[in-house]
Amino acid sequence: MQNPYVPIPVVVDKIITEVDTKDIKTFRLAFQNKQDEENFKYIPGQFAELSVFGKGESPIGIASSPTQKGYIEFTVQRAGLVTSFLHEMEEGTHMGVRGPLGNSWPIEFLEGKNIVVVGGGFAFTTLRSLINYMIHGDNRKRFGNITVIYGARNPGLLIYKDELKEWEKRDDLNINVTVDKGDDTWKGREGFVPAVCREVAPSSDNAVAVICGPPIMIRFTLPVFFDLKFSKENIITSLEMRMKCGIGKCGRCNVGHKYVCKDGPVFSLAELDKLTKEY
Amino acid sequence: MEKRLIKKDVLAGIVGKIAGDVNLVAPVKEEDNVLFELVKDGVTALSSYRNTKNAPKAFFFPRSETLMRYTRKEKGYEFTGLGEDVSGQTVIFGVRPCDARSFVILDLLFDQDKYKDPYYIEKRANTTVVAVGCTKPPYSTCFCTSVDGSPMSTEGADVFLTDLGESYLAEFLTDKGEKLLKYFGDAKADAGAEKKKEEIAQAAAKEIKKTIPAHEIKAWLDANFEHPFWETVHKKCLACGTCTFMCPTCHCFDIQDEVKAADGKRIRNWDSCMFPLFTRETSGHNPRTSQKERWRQRFMHKFRYYVDMFGPIACVGCGRCVMSCPVNIDIRKIAEDISKL
Structure with a gap:
C-alpha cells in the first residue's frame, strides 16, 4: 500500500x-x-x-x-x-x-476555448503554470486566444518578471501587466486589476475566465466579468484553506461536504454557489 | 456462519487464553472508570460493565501516533522509517454494538479508493472485533436506534456475543472471527438459543427510550447553513473539545514534528473542530471565527456532510458526548430543536 x-x-x-x-x-x-x-x-x-x-x-x-x-x-x-x-x-x-x-485547472474544459487569465499579487503561481502549459508548442493549438491580466501593488512586487518580459514578446498571447502605483522607472500600465479587466474587456464568447487573487481583488473583479456576460460555469478560481493531510482525512479544509485539498482547490463559481459560504 | 454456545463461567478462561496468544484489548477497571486498555498480566478484563468511558477507535487511530522518523544529515533531515510496528495481531474484546459500528463508519474515510491511510488500515486488518450485544441498554443517554444502529446490531463485529442468561451465544460473522473458533469449544448453538436471542434483541431495542429525528433533519440542514438557530447552540460551549475526543467517529487530526538532538519524528494527534486554531490560517484569516461556526461544523459534519460524502450519519448514538459535556450541551436536543423549526 x-x-x-x-x-x-x-x-x-x-x-x-x-x-x-x-x-x-x-x-x-x-x-x-x-x-x-x-x-x-x-x-x-x-x-x-x-x-x-x-x-x-x-x-x-x-x-x-x-x-x-x-x-x-x-x-x-x-x-x-x-x-x-x-x-x-x-x-x-x-x-x-x-x-x-488536489484537482487541477479543468484543462479538457478549457480546450478549444478563449482563455482569460486574471491574477493579482502573489496569487499568480498556478496561473503561471497554466499559462506556460498552454503556450507550450505541443499545446498552444489546443486553446483559442489567451489573454492575461496580471497586477501587483507596485513594480517591485510583480513575480516572474523575466518571464513576463518574454511573454510580452509573443504574438500568440495578449498580456496586460499592471501595477496599482508605478515608480520612476515603470513605463507600463497603472491601475487596479478590476479596472484593467474592464478596459481590456475580453469577450465572453466561447471564453473562460480563470481568476486568482486576494479576496479584495476577486470581490471587485467578478462584477466586471458578470457585466461582460461570463457565466458562473465559465469563471474558475482556486481556494485556499488551512490544510494538514492534503488527502481529505484530517478534517479541517472542508467547505460543506467538499474538501478543498481533495475535491478542490479549483472550483467554478457555479460550483461554489452550491457550497456553504465558509472559506 | 458458525455459532457456539458457551457457559458463562468459561468466558473469563477464553479471554485469558486469547490474551496469552495475541494482544488483547478489553474493558478494565481504572479507578472509577471502565476503559478499553491493552490487557497486561495481573489485569482482569471485565465481563460485566456498561460501556467504556473511552471509545475504542483509539486502537486504530491513536490519540498520538508516529507517522515517520527522520534523522539529521549534512544537507538536511532524511527519512529513516515509519512509526511503531503494528504488525501484531490484536483482539478487541467486549466492544458494544454502537462502537463496533463506528469502525465501519471510520473505514469509509480512512480506506477510500484514492487515498488509503495505511496506519489505520493495517491496524484494522490485524484486529478482530469481539462485540457484546447490549441485552440491557446501559444508559438513558443511548440513542443508537435513531442513527441506524441497535443494541444488538452486529455491524462491524467479527464475533458477536449475546448474553442468554446462563450462557453466551457466540456468532462468528467473518473469516477473521472464525479464526477465534478454537477458543470457544464445540458446543454448537441450537435453534432455541437463536430464538432466545431474537426475543432479547426485540426487547432490548424497545428499552432504548430516547429517539431523535436524526434523518428527518437532513433536509433542514441542507437548506439552513445560515439560520438564527445556529446563534443559540454554542452559547454555553466552552470549546473544551471533550465531545470530539470522546466521540467514536470523530477523526480530525493535526500533524506535528518533534525533534530531539539529531532524531525527529512526525506525529499525528487528535485535533478538534471545536478549537479556534483548527482552521486559522497563517495570515490570521479564519473561516470559522466563533464557536457558532465551529458548532455548526460539528453538527453539520455528522448529520449532513458525512451523509453526503459516504452515506451514513457520523454518529452511533453512544451518548458519550452527552454524558461528558461539562456544560450539558446535548446533541440529541439540538436535533430535536431543529426538527421543530
Whole structure:
C-alpha cells in the first residue's frame, strides 16, 4: 500500500528571489530519485505539501508547468514556521514534497476555448503554470486566444518578471501587466486589476475566465466579468484553506461536504454557489 | 456462519487464553472508570460493565501516533522509517454494538479508493472485533436506534456475543472471527438459543427510550447553513473539545514534528473542530471565527456532510458526548430543536 504521508525526497536546485521585499521566493526542486520524477505526474492547478522535517508541511501550488522537465517549482511567501524555514534554506538542501494533490485547472474544459487569465499579487503561481502549459508548442493549438491580466501593488512586487518580459514578446498571447502605483522607472500600465479587466474587456464568447487573487481583488473583479456576460460555469478560481493531510482525512479544509485539498482547490463559481459560504 | 454456545463461567478462561496468544484489548477497571486498555498480566478484563468511558477507535487511530522518523544529515533531515510496528495481531474484546459500528463508519474515510491511510488500515486488518450485544441498554443517554444502529446490531463485529442468561451465544460473522473458533469449544448453538436471542434483541431495542429525528433533519440542514438557530447552540460551549475526543467517529487530526538532538519524528494527534486554531490560517484569516461556526461544523459534519460524502450519519448514538459535556450541551436536543423549526 502506498503511504500518502511519506514525502518524496527532493533537493533544492535553485532559489530565485522574486520581489524587492525579498519575502517571496521561487524554489526549484529536483527529485533525488529518477523514478519519483517519472511518477510525479501533475496538471496545472494542483498543489503539493512542501515538507521540512523538524518544522512540518505547507500546502503550496505548483508554479512550474508539467511541460518543464526535470524539476518542479514552488513560489512561496514567507509567513509561518515552514515557509520561514524555506526562506532560510540554501541551494543543495534536502527536503520533501508530498503530491501532486488536489484537482487541477479543468484543462479538457478549457480546450478549444478563449482563455482569460486574471491574477493579482502573489496569487499568480498556478496561473503561471497554466499559462506556460498552454503556450507550450505541443499545446498552444489546443486553446483559442489567451489573454492575461496580471497586477501587483507596485513594480517591485510583480513575480516572474523575466518571464513576463518574454511573454510580452509573443504574438500568440495578449498580456496586460499592471501595477496599482508605478515608480520612476515603470513605463507600463497603472491601475487596479478590476479596472484593467474592464478596459481590456475580453469577450465572453466561447471564453473562460480563470481568476486568482486576494479576496479584495476577486470581490471587485467578478462584477466586471458578470457585466461582460461570463457565466458562473465559465469563471474558475482556486481556494485556499488551512490544510494538514492534503488527502481529505484530517478534517479541517472542508467547505460543506467538499474538501478543498481533495475535491478542490479549483472550483467554478457555479460550483461554489452550491457550497456553504465558509472559506 | 458458525455459532457456539458457551457457559458463562468459561468466558473469563477464553479471554485469558486469547490474551496469552495475541494482544488483547478489553474493558478494565481504572479507578472509577471502565476503559478499553491493552490487557497486561495481573489485569482482569471485565465481563460485566456498561460501556467504556473511552471509545475504542483509539486502537486504530491513536490519540498520538508516529507517522515517520527522520534523522539529521549534512544537507538536511532524511527519512529513516515509519512509526511503531503494528504488525501484531490484536483482539478487541467486549466492544458494544454502537462502537463496533463506528469502525465501519471510520473505514469509509480512512480506506477510500484514492487515498488509503495505511496506519489505520493495517491496524484494522490485524484486529478482530469481539462485540457484546447490549441485552440491557446501559444508559438513558443511548440513542443508537435513531442513527441506524441497535443494541444488538452486529455491524462491524467479527464475533458477536449475546448474553442468554446462563450462557453466551457466540456468532462468528467473518473469516477473521472464525479464526477465534478454537477458543470457544464445540458446543454448537441450537435453534432455541437463536430464538432466545431474537426475543432479547426485540426487547432490548424497545428499552432504548430516547429517539431523535436524526434523518428527518437532513433536509433542514441542507437548506439552513445560515439560520438564527445556529446563534443559540454554542452559547454555553466552552470549546473544551471533550465531545470530539470522546466521540467514536470523530477523526480530525493535526500533524506535528518533534525533534530531539539529531532524531525527529512526525506525529499525528487528535485535533478538534471545536478549537479556534483548527482552521486559522497563517495570515490570521479564519473561516470559522466563533464557536457558532465551529458548532455548526460539528453538527453539520455528522448529520449532513458525512451523509453526503459516504452515506451514513457520523454518529452511533453512544451518548458519550452527552454524558461528558461539562456544560450539558446535548446533541440529541439540538436535533430535536431543529426538527421543530
